[in-house]
Amino acid sequence: MANTNGTMMRVTKLVKHYGEVHAVDGISFTIPHASVFTILGPNGAGKTTTLEILEGIRHPDSGEIEVFGVRLKRINRAVKERMGVLLQDGNFEPYLRVKEVMTLFASFFKSPLSVDEVLNKVALEEKMTAYIKTLSGGQKQRLAVGVALVNDPDLIFLDEPTTGLDPQARRNIWSIITDLKGQGKTIILTTHYMEEAEALSDHVCIMDHGAIIAEGSPRDLAARLGQETIIEFTSPDLSKNDLAPLAGCCKAIRVDGELVTVETEDLVPTMDHMLTWAKDHALSLKNMVVRQPNLEDVFLSLTGRRLRE
Amino acid sequence: MKGILLIARSHLTTAFRERITLFWFLVFPMFLLVILTLIFANMGQEGEINFPVTLLNEETSGGMTDFAAIVEGVFEKAGEASHEGKEPLFTLTQPSPGEDMKTFLTNEKNELRLGRRAAVIVIPSGFNQALLERMMRPDSPPTTESTITVYTNEGNVASEMATSIIEQIFAGIDREILAQTGRFDEGRAVPIETLWVGKNGEEVSYVDFLLPGMILMGFFVTGLFGVPGSILFARDRRILRRYWVTPLTVPRYLAGFSLGQVGLCVIQFAFLYLLGRFAFGASISFAKPESLFFLILASITFLSFGFFIASIAKTANSGMAIANVLNMPMMFLGGLFFPIGGLPWLLKAIVFVNPLTYLAEGLRTSLGVQGETISSPLTIVVPLCWIAFCILVASLRLNWDVER
Numbered sequence: 001m002a003n004t005n006g007t008m009m010r011v012t013k014l015v016k017h018y019g020e021v022h023a024v025d026g027i028s029f030t031i032p033h034a035s036v037f038t039i040l041g042p043n044g045a046g047k048t049t050t051l052e053i054l055e056g057i058r059h060p061d062s063g064e065i066e067v068f069g070v071r072l073k074r075i076n077r078a079v080k081e082r083m084g085v086l087l088q089d090g091n092f093e094p095y096l097r098v099k100e101v102m103t104l105f106a107s108f109f110k111s112p113l114s115v116d117e118v119l120n121k122v123a124l125e126e127k128m129t130a131y132i133k134t135l136s137g138g139q140k141q142r143l144a145v146g147v148a149l150v151n152d153p154d155l156i157f158l159d160e161p162t163t164g165l166d167p168q169a170r171r172n173i174w175s176i177i178t179d180l181k182g183q184g185k186t187i188i189l190t191t192h193y194m195e196e197a198e199a200l201s202d203h204v205c206i207m208d209h210g211a212i213i214a215e216g217s218p219r220d221l222a223a224r225l226g227q228e229t230i231i232e233f234t235s236p237d238l239s240k241n242d243l244a245p246l247a248g249c250c251k252a253i254r255v256d257g258e259l260v261t262v263e264t265e266d267l268v269p270t271m272d273h274m275l276t277w278a279k280d281h282a283l284s285l286k287n288m289v290v291r292q293p294n295l296e297d298v299f300l301s302l303t304g305r306r307l308r309e
Numbered sequence: 310m311k312g313i314l315l316i317a318r319s320h321l322t323t324a325f326r327e328r329i330t331l332f333w334f335l336v337f338p339m340f341l342l343v344i345l346t347l348i349f350a351n352m353g354q355e356g357e358i359n360f361p362v363t364l365l366n367e368e369t370s371g372g373m374t375d376f377a378a379i380v381e382g383v384f385e386k387a388g389e390a391s392h393e394g395k396e397p398l399f400t401l402t403q404p405s406p407g408e409d410m411k412t413f414l415t416n417e418k419n420e421l422r423l424g425r426r427a428a429v430i431v432i433p434s435g436f437n438q439a440l441l442e443r444m445m446r447p448d449s450p451p452t453t454e455s456t457i458t459v460y461t462n463e464g465n466v467a468s469e470m471a472t473s474i475i476e477q478i479f480a481g482i483d484r485e486i487l488a489q490t491g492r493f494d495e496g497r498a499v500p501i502e503t504l505w506v507g508k509n510g511e512e513v514s515y516v517d518f519l520l521p522g523m524i525l526m527g528f529f530v531t532g533l534f535g536v537p538g539s540i541l542f543a544r545d546r547r548i549l550r551r552y553w554v555t556p557l558t559v560p561r562y563l564a565g566f567s568l569g570q571v572g573l574c575v576i577q578f579a580f581l582y583l584l585g586r587f588a589f590g591a592s593i594s595f596a597k598p599e600s601l602f603f604l605i606l607a608s609i610t611f612l613s614f615g616f617f618i619a620s621i622a623k624t625a626n627s628g629m630a631i632a633n634v635l636n637m638p639m640m641f642l643g644g645l646f647f648p649i650g651g652l653p654w655l656l657k658a659i660v661f662v663n664p665l666t667y668l669a670e671g672l673r674t675s676l677g678v679q680g681e682t683i684s685s686p687l688t689i690v691v692p693l694c695w696i697a698f699c700i701l702v703a704s705l706r707l708n709w710d711v712e713r
Contacts, residue, residue: 091547095323105555151555
């Protein structure tokens with residue numbers, strides 16, 4: 001399944017250019033067997049192109065991919081037999097029924113699972129005769145997950161699997177991913193949701209402008225910011241001058257619209273100082289949150305931008 | 310193989326469940342067949358004042374009772390412009406002196422099939438004597454020699470009108486002949502036999518002429534709209550993308566898609582044939598190797614033509630726009646609904662490059678509802694050239710995934 005040292009996939013100096021645009025600029029990473037590997041990055045970071053190359057939709061300009069212990073220049077049919085892909089923007093024929101779609105995709109593989117078994121796994125057995133066009137967003141996404149699992153793959157690509165879904169549907173997908181991870185499957189995930197990446201990932205790779213700017217477990221990446229604590233609150237019409245008195249009691253202050261983010265290594269004196277400052281200026285610190293740094297903060301500290309900008 | 314069959318099945322299933330597709334590939338051709346048959350099989354054409362008619366007088370006996378000369382004289386008179394300068398009723402074509410009668414008749418019947426003649430009238434050899442004997446013995450049955458044959462083309466509205474006028478003229482001739490002999494009697498009228506002209510001179514109805522054209526039109530519309538529509542919409546809506554992340558290859562997908570497309574053509578054929586046969590009495594049989602060959606050739610030609618359009622269109626919408634632009638001129642200048650012999654040169658240019666022209670000709674000739682007007686090899690070679698061209702362009706240009 002994986003190679004002898006427990007690596008499912010190794011990517012070396014992968015390059016893909018579209019004219020002058022360096023979509024993927026010589027990235028390298030290793031994905032351990034039976035793990036959830038998440039690629040994070042803002043739009044245009046190159047994560048979708050990277051995934052498309054690894055899924056076999058696009059061919060790289062250069063670089064090497066080692067998967068299932070085999071070195072390749074591009075993904076071939078033998079590899080596709082053992083991988084499952086949930087595309088970010090894929091669709092199904094709207095006039096086919098759920099079971100017809102599943103049966104169709106199962107027919108593309110040499111040893112597919114039973115269609116009923118897969119429908120049961122993604123909780124769509126009651127919808128098997130429904131037309132695709134009648135399914136809700138969450139049901140469509142569960143079907144897409146089912147299609148990605150119909151060949152019982154060892155390596156699964158999930159490209160933004162919960163984007164646009166309601167909280168309940170999102171939790172359903174999370175549950176499926178957790179089950180797959182429990183079965184020893186290797187999952188490559190992209191997402192915009194930090195909490196999703198933090199909850200599901202064993203390993204996170206942050207991309208920006210076609211390059212990898214940070215890599216590690218969510219905990220390791222957050223730890224790179226040091227022993228900091230984040231204090232957030234909202235307050236309208238605050239200028240940098242208004243916030244100047246706080247500068248001496250914290251490591252950094254950022255203003256993003258009404259949201260003020262304060263980073264500190266010493267929470268109690270900072271809080272004390274802030275509350276005095278707010279009282280003196282008759283300010284109400286609404287929606288105040290005290291939390292540990294997350295992947296969004298890591299990205300912000302590395303690029304000066306938010307992931308969704 | 311299972312994957313290919315299931316792709317074909319899903320293509321067919323989708324076509325049947327999608328109302329707009331169902332309309333264009335099945336309801337529309339059937340509707341058109343009904344409308345055209347109802348209108349043109351029975352209606353005249355207003356404003357047609359001059360009919361090109363051929364008169365072949367095979368009678369050479371002459372003498373006192375040269376009835377053949379009387380008939381000939383009447384039609385010659387009808388072929389002359391009037392004193393008021395009005396158009397003559399007929400433009401008469403007759404054999405040149407010394408011309409071989411048999412060859413002349415064959416050529417003129419061919420002209421009739423092409424729509425260049427409204428009728429061909431043949432006065433048989435021995436007509437004078439046979440008609441005289443019939444006048445003497447009015448109870449005797451008409452013989453071949455006493456019967457004037459009028460060849461008409463029922464697929465041609467002008468021909469039907471001319472036939473009606475010719476029958477009126479013969480009624481007048483009867484009166485003249487019998488008045489001259491003093492024996493005017495209905496029973497002694499000049500026998501006329503009207504024959505519709507097909508490939509071998511057999512009877513051909515308009516529905517027999519139209520049905521092969523409608524079947525080809527169905528195949529054409531399915532290929533022209535169905536292929537680029539299905540492929541480009543599936544590509545633009547990222548349906549195809551899901552296939553490309555599985556072991557399914559483009560050639561296997563194409564095999565399945567093409568099989569589904571041919572399946573659509575078979576269903577179209579079945580519906581149109583049954584409608585033509587049982588609703589309008591079509592009598593042609595497609596159970597001939599050469600007819601089946603042309604049906605298969607047509608479905609492959611239009612399939613590849615659809616791939617060609619898909620390859621030159623950037624989006625599904627532009628693909629539909631291109632198909633719309635090509636649809637009308639190709640359909641109406643392919644001889645599907647009526648003969649295209651008398652078109653201006655500019656339109657003829659379209660006719661000559663239009664694969665429909667050759668497929669319609671080949672299919673109709675194989676069915677015996679039309680004489681050969683284009684060299685037989687061309688009816689195969691031209692569509693094959695189109696197939697080769699379209700597949701070449703499609704293989705070089707067709708994108709199977711959305712562009713970045």
